[in-house]
Amino acid sequence: MVEMLSPLQPVWRPGSHGNFADGVGVVLSETQPGSIVQAAAWPGSERAVIAAIKTATGLSLPDGAGGGVATEAKAAFGFAPGRFLIVADDEGLADTLVQAIPISDGTVTDLSHGRTAIRIAGVKAEWVLQKFFAVDFSLPALPVGSGISTNHHDIFAQIQRTGPDRFDLYVFRSFARSFWKMLCHGCDEVGYEVR
The missing domain is CATH 3.30.70.1520 (Heterotetrameric sarcosine oxidase)
Structure with missing residues (x-):
């Protein structure tokens, strides 16, 4: 197996970021499925x-x-x-x-070589995603297991709800760094942790 470097590596900053007045709103991670x-x-x-x-x-x-x-x-x-x-x-x-x-x-x-998998989880995950996508992310509208394809400006994303407060996003590898930075900025006001 050849280990592929993550396109997020130059902007990957583990730890806590943003506004933690009310605790951690979301946790961001890269899942790297096989x-x-x-x-x-x-x-x-x-x-x-x-x-x-x-x-x-x-x-x-x-x-x-x-x-x-x-x-x-x-x-x-x-x-x-x-x-x-x-x-x-x-x-x-x-x-x-x-x-x-x-x-x-x-x-x-x-598509393994051409996609980056990003997970957003936490009590504010729906709220953060609704800032970027014109989609109803509420549990009744998008039950666990369900998924969609959509885009934010020119960035195509496939999104699956994998838990009550957890979503896995699949974006083109070439857009992953830009999308990650945008997602981090969108999480600033709720406080986020990168793991």
Whole structure:
């Protein structure tokens, strides 16, 4: 395994930052999963691809965009009709999915080298994210496991709620440093910790 340097390294500042008058509002971290993969189903093959994802990962996705499932080691969600993002701690998920999804049903793209995974967690996580994205991040609107694709200006992001107060964001590696700096500035007023 070749260890890839994080694009956040030049701006990574562990510790506590911002306004702590009311305690720590959020915790920011980079999760560095081993695999970030996109599966796309051809029209009419959505259910076959969902079944193949379950066979390959054990994750049971609901039918349709937005629904998802998250465990500590793996997560998946639909972010558009017939499009799914699957993440795992282990490497090699793309190869496993290529074997599970026949070309007649869809395609598999390994995004591991092109995405950076950022986690924001804490009581103010929803509030901070709503500063950047025109999305309702409340628990009823975006239940645990669910995900979306959206953008902040020109920065595309895929976001999955992986806990009641926890979100995993996947951004293009080339925009990660800029996005991280912006996210840190957005967290200043609630106090944040980088771990």
